[in-house]
Amino acid sequence: MKACIVYTSTTGNTEEVATAIYNQLVSHIDTDLMSIDNFEFSTINMYDYFIIGTYTWGNGQLPTEMKALYQRIETHANKHLRTAVFGTGDRFYPLFCGAVDRFRDMLYEKTDLAVTFKVELSPQQTDYNKVPIFVDRMLAVQVS
Amino acid sequence: MKVDQPLQSIKLLNPAQPNKSTGIINGQSSGILNWNDISHPQMYELYQTLLGNFWKAQEINMQDDVKQWDRLSDTERDIFLRVNTQLASLDSLQTPTMTEVMHYVTDSSFKAILAVISQQEAVHNESYSYILSSLVPLSEQNKRFNEAKEDPIVQKRNQLILDAYQQFIDRPTPQHLFELAVNSINLEGIYFYSGFAFFYHLARQQKMLKTSTMISYIQRDEMQHAYFISQFIRILLSENKELNTEANIEYIYQTIGKAIELEKEWADHILKDIDGIELDEFHNYLEYLANKRFRQLGLDNYYPERDNPMAWIHVFSDEMMNETKSDFFEQKSRTYTKVSSSNGFDEL
Numbered sequence: 001m002k003a004c005i006v007y008t009s010t011t012g013n014t015e016e017v018a019t020a021i022y023n024q025l026v027s028h029i030d031t032d033l034m035s036i037d038n039f040e041f042s043t044i045n046m047y048d049y050f051i052i053g054t055y056t057w058g059n060g061q062l063p064t065e066m067k068a069l070y071q072r073i074e075t076h077a078n079k080h081l082r083t084a085v086f087g088t089g090d091r092f093y094p095l096f097c098g099a100v101d102r103f104r105d106m107l108y109e110k111t112d113l114a115v116t117f118k119v120e121l122s123p124q125q126t127d128y129n130k131v132p133i134f135v136d137r138m139l140a141v142q143v144s
Numbered sequence: 145m146k147v148d149q150p151l152q153s154i155k156l157l158n159p160a161q162p163n164k165s166t167g168i169i170n171g172q173s174s175g176i177l178n179w180n181d182i183s184h185p186q187m188y189e190l191y192q193t194l195l196g197n198f199w200k201a202q203e204i205n206m207q208d209d210v211k212q213w214d215r216l217s218d219t220e221r222d223i224f225l226r227v228n229t230q231l232a233s234l235d236s237l238q239t240p241t242m243t244e245v246m247h248y249v250t251d252s253s254f255k256a257i258l259a260v261i262s263q264q265e266a267v268h269n270e271s272y273s274y275i276l277s278s279l280v281p282l283s284e285q286n287k288r289f290n291e292a293k294e295d296p297i298v299q300k301r302n303q304l305i306l307d308a309y310q311q312f313i314d315r316p317t318p319q320h321l322f323e324l325a326v327n328s329i330n331l332e333g334i335y336f337y338s339g340f341a342f343f344y345h346l347a348r349q350q351k352m353l354k355t356s357t358m359i360s361y362i363q364r365d366e367m368q369h370a371y372f373i374s375q376f377i378r379i380l381l382s383e384n385k386e387l388n389t390e391a392n393i394e395y396i397y398q399t400i401g402k403a404i405e406l407e408k409e410w411a412d413h414i415l416k417d418i419d420g421i422e423l424d425e426f427h428n429y430l431e432y433l434a435n436k437r438f439r440q441l442g443l444d445n446y447y448p449e450r451d452n453p454m455a456w457i458h459v460f461s462d463e464m465m466n467e468t469k470s471d472f473f474e475q476k477s478r479t480y481t482k483v484s485s486s487n488g489f490d491e492l
């Protein structure tokens with residue numbers, strides 16, 4: 001079994017969350033941590049668990065560099081791929097972590113979405129406390 | 145580099161130097177800007193987003209607010225005018241200050257963004273005038289601006305920022321630039337928020353919605369300015385080790401801390417007679433706000449960690465602002481069902 005975390009981060013907030021999740025996950029399962037710039041789309045199907053991390057831009061939108069990944073999953077993913085999405089944003093915008101919601105709705109339909117997680121700017125203690133729960137839900141055997 | 149040595153106002157064109165600047169201050173830079181070849185490529189995205197925000201006051205029809213104005217209580221009208229002139233006074237400082245900084249910044253892409261910020265501040269400034277002109281005669285406006293200038297609480301509050309801005313104008317050293325930038329976060333990222341709270345509070349009661357629409361545009365711009373200035377400070381410190389000292393980190397905590405105390409004092413004064421805004425809760429809100437500013441600067445929280453106590457203080461949604469969206473998701477008909485607890489799905 002293998003997991004992959006693919007993220008994008010301009011000012012480092014989403015990267016901090018990605019790293020925290022990685023550190024937790026890697027003690028359970030072989031995990032790759034990758035920035036979207038280095039990610040090869042054709043490798044998605046190599047993974048059993050696929051985790052996406054994104055900040056939100058514009059008006060609750062995906063950052064430009066995440067659009068191709070969104071489209072790729074939309075057209076190529078399968079219902080058995082277990083996925084999760086997390087992100088950072090700012091609650092002063094009307095759509096807090098809108099990019100996480102965008103991914104969530106698509107992943108829910110196209111894949112086996114396990115969990116979502118939103119953080120305001122860089123993670124605080126209460127956010128770090130949620131990381132083990134995030135990982136547990138991700139790895140939990142699905143009861144469907 | 146000496147942090148107390150004045151920066152040289154840079155030559156317009158330095159043909160022998162690279163287009164891609166080697167630093168945001170004291171860098172080698174030709175002065176020619178090719179956005180495809182810049183040191184911090186993320187700045188292009190930000191520049192485009194800022195431009196995309198373009199709006200002007202006249203596009204917002206004040207008719208509804210004009211009708212409601214007479215139905216506000218005397219207190220509401222009084223606070224409305226005080227807050228308005230106070231915000232206008234702050235924005236008036238920001239346009240020339242950003243221009244001042246431009247003279248010494250050696251990265252052309254940063255200069256361009258500062259030019260856009262300066263332009264947006266000019267629009268904000270005008271929008272306060274536009275609101276005033278729709279509601280009260282010039283004599284009343286002038287009286288209010290004079291009161292704002294003379295109000296001791298306002299003076300005390302503004303002095304913190306004025307001192308930092310003026311010392312950079314008098315002696316433009318790297319240290320003073322750093323201090324100016326921190327105070328710019330105070331101005332754009334903290335001092336506006338009691339005012340925002342007041343206008344959004346009226347909006348919650350369906351009052352003066354056109355004014356709040358403008359406030360929403362202003363807040364969105366200001367949030368992006370604070371995002372930029374935070375990046376500016378972080379890059380400034382990382383490129384210039386001499387500035388990246390414990391004393392300067394302490395300066396950030398002290399100065400934003402001071403601004404928060406002054407903002408609390410101002411809020412107590414201005415919001416005390418407004419029903420529905422608890423002052424204690426607003427103090428907590430300000431501390432939550434300050435923590436966000438610290439984290440944007442890559443620092444730890446200074447105040448206790450807490451959830452946003454006043455979640456209604458935020459930019460209006462597109463529907464409220466009557467904006468037509470044309471994004472990635474509207475181009476194709478992507479019609480995924482919104483996932484929520486009703487589908488048995490809870491976010492963490």
Ligand SMILES: Cc1cc2nc3c(=O)[nH]c(=O)nc-3n(C[C@H](O)[C@H](O)[C@H](O)COP(=O)(O)O)c2cc1C
Nearest residue numbers: 009010011012013014055056060088089090096097
């Ligand atoms: C231009 C701009 C637009 C933004 N729009 C949103 C938004 O609509 N919703 C949101 O929650 N955050 C928004 N944000 C905040 C960022 O998502 C937030 O700062 C995030 O933590 C950045 O992540 P990073 O450090 O990984 O780059 C916006 C920020 C900027 C500068």
